[in-house]
Every structure is written in structure tokens, then in C-alpha cells.
Amino acid sequence: MGDGSVLPKLGGMKALIGIVAGAGASYGIYKLIKGGSFKRNKKSVPGECPGLETPPPSEASMQRGSLLAKVSGLDVICPRTGAGAASGDVVHESPGNLEPHHLKTMLSCLQSAGDASDRCRILLTLANAAAFSVNQNLIRELEGIRIIAAFLADPGPEVKVQTLNALNNLCMNIANQEQIKVHVPQVLELIEVSPVNSDLQLGALRLLTNLSATDTHQRLLKGSVTLLLSLLVVSSEALQVQALKVLVNLSSNPDMMDDIVQAQAPASVVLLFDSRTAPAVLLRLLTFAGNLKAWRPSAQVADELRRKQDCLFRVLLDESSQLHSRLVQLLSHPDGEIQAQLARIPT
Numbered sequence: 001m002g003d004g005s006v007l008p009k010l011g012g013m014k015a016l017i018g019i020v021a022g023a024g025a026s027y028g029i030y031k032l033i034k035g036g037s038f039k040r041n042k043k044s045v046p047g048e049c050p051g052l053e054t055p056p057p058s059e060a061s062m063q064r065g066s067l068l069a070k071v072s073g074l075d076v077i078c079p080r081t082g083a084g085a086a087s088g089d090v091v092h093e094s095p096g097n098l099e100p101h102h103l104k105t106m107l108s109c110l111q112s113a114g115d116a117s118d119r120c121r122i123l124l125t126l127a128n129a130a131a132f133s134v135n136q137n138l139i140r141e142l143e144g145i146r147i148i149a150a151f152l153a154d155p156g157p158e159v160k161v162q163t164l165n166a167l168n169n170l171c172m173n174i175a176n177q178e179q180i181k182v183h184v185p186q187v188l189e190l191i192e193v194s195p196v197n198s199d200l201q202l203g204a205l206r207l208l209t210n211l212s213a214t215d216t217h218q219r220l221l222k223g224s225v226t227l228l229l230s231l232l233v234v235s236s237e238a239l240q241v242q243a244l245k246v247l248v249n250l251s252s253n254p255d256m257m258d259d260i261v262q263a264q265a266p267a268s269v270v271l272l273f274d275s276r277t278a279p280a281v282l283l284r285l286l287t288f289a290g291n292l293k294a295w296r297p298s299a300q301v302a303d304e305l306r307r308k309q310d311c312l313f314r315v316l317l318d319e320s321s322q323l324h325s326r327l328v329q330l331l332s333h334p335d336g337e338i339q340a341q342l343a344r345i346p347t
Helices: 013-020 057-063 100-112 116-129 133-141 144-153 157-170 174-193 199-211 215-234 237-251 254-262 267-272 279-293 299-306 312-317 323-332 336-343
Strands: none
Touching: 100 116, 100 133, 100 144, 116 133, 116 144, 116 157, 133 144, 133 157, 133 174, 144 157, 144 174, 157 174, 157 199, 174 199, 174 215, 199 215, 199 237, 215 237, 215 254, 215 267, 237 254, 237 279, 254 279, 254 312, 267 279, 267 312, 279 312, 279 323, 279 336, 299 312, 323 336
């Protein structure tokens, strides 16, 4: 694709890619509300969802039918024309109006693209197209999830990032989740082997947040709790927040609690319950702690957990934990939302 010889039969492929030229990949957290299975704490802690940016009038029509009205807290960056797009590369179409043959062409081009920058552009285009439910279904029907997920093994870090972004948006669809879930071990491995605070780790955590938004696929993450807790003590605020979103989702499910409290945890996790911790992180930590404290083990189970060295139960829930004294110190915290989360933690 980079040398112009890959796509002679595809004609307007560059124009298709130009649909989202200059636009960042959109990230979404799919909040499924299904009966009573979607618990209040699994949505978001107070202050979770700031208002969406209002698009200019010229872009409003492109957002019609998008996920903006469906996904709380999602910033979908719309396709633009103008200085940020190369002349002749922009099709005046919304990603929501793409025809199946457009998507089929892009998927074919993705498989044949020999240059990493070309793969990134195509994946970026597919990610933005996947912000529309009609395209989520079409991409699945065209076996696009399998094609896209194959690039999780691409040698280029940026290609893997764009792959995660595309899968993240595709994951906002229940049927798509059934196909994406098989890649959870690969996504977890990316988190483990990638540099701390990298875009790869952040993209992988966003995908896991979507997959853990309901109880359906949470069991796939039962072995990831130690990894997520470790990220809390070594990573930046952005990664801490994203890891905690997954932990809050998992801890909202009582069936996951046995796996969570037995997970090995860094002793320094308790030190994050501090007024100097970033409010966005502290708020979710308190939500997570509230979910944990609502779990009441029998005396026998508690005794067994006390014998497990460095498990989360001993770090945060046992009588010997520093958590209680640290929560008391936070009672004077000036943030009202943090005060509200403190109030819901059982004592």
C-alpha cells in the first residue's frame, strides 16, 4: 500500500481511509443495562461522566445515529475535512453511512498492507467506523473481528495500539464480545510485557473495561486481579484510573469476590488511600473498597484467607489492615464525591 502498487484494483481506497483523516480513534465504555444485572457501582462512580463536547453544526449530522446518545462518557471524534486532511483523501461521508463493500475493501487492504503506517491508518478508519452500531455488525459479518485481532501480534507497537482501539469500539456490541473474548489472554499478555504507562497498556485496559462491564465475561479476568493491583502502585494516574474501572466492575459481581480477595496484592496498595492521591484515582479506590467491604466471609473463610500471605484480604480487609485508620484520615477530605464514597463503605 505504501508504494501504491498494492491497491490498483481498489481505486478509492485512499479516499476511504481519508474518512477519518486527522481524527483520533474513539474510545468507548459500553454500559449495558440489562435487567438487574448491571449494578449501580458498575456504571461509574460519581463524577465519572463529564458532559460530551458539543460538535460544530457542520459535524452534527455525522453524529446522528452514533453512540453518543448511548454511551455515557464517550468522546467520539468525528470525521473532519479541512487542513488536517490531505487534499483528495476525504470522502464526504459519515462513517455511519459506509456500505458493506467499503468495509470489505478496507479489511482486504488491511490484510495486504505491507507498511506499518498504512496498517495504522486503516485500523484507525475501522475504529472510527466501529463507533456506529451498523458498522459493528457489518464488520463482524465480514469476519472483520478475526482479521483485525490478528494484528494484536503485529511487531509494531502503534499497530497494536490501533488494533486495540478498533476492538474496543467493536466490543460495544454483545455479539462482537463473543468473538473478542477469545483474545483476552493475548490482551492480558500485552499489558504484562508492554512498557509501564504505554499507550498499549492503556488501550488494553480500555478493552478489558468494556468486556467487564457486565457479568457475562468477567470470569475470563479472574486471574488478572494481581496484575491490575500491581499497576495501581507503579503506573500513572491515567492507567490507575483505567485499572480501577476494571476492578470496580469485577468487584460489583459477588460471584467474583472469592477470586478477588485471594489474589496476591502489593502491600503498598493501602498507601494509595491518602488525601494526596489524585481525586479521580481515590474516588475509584473507595468504590472498589466499598464493594470489598460489603462482602462478608464466614469465620472459617476469613481464617483461611489470613493464612494466605500477601493476599488482598490481608492487605485491605483483615483486622490488621491499615485501611480503617486511613479511611478515618480521609473523613476531612474536601471533595464531596469522595466523602459520599466514604459514607457508603461498611464499617
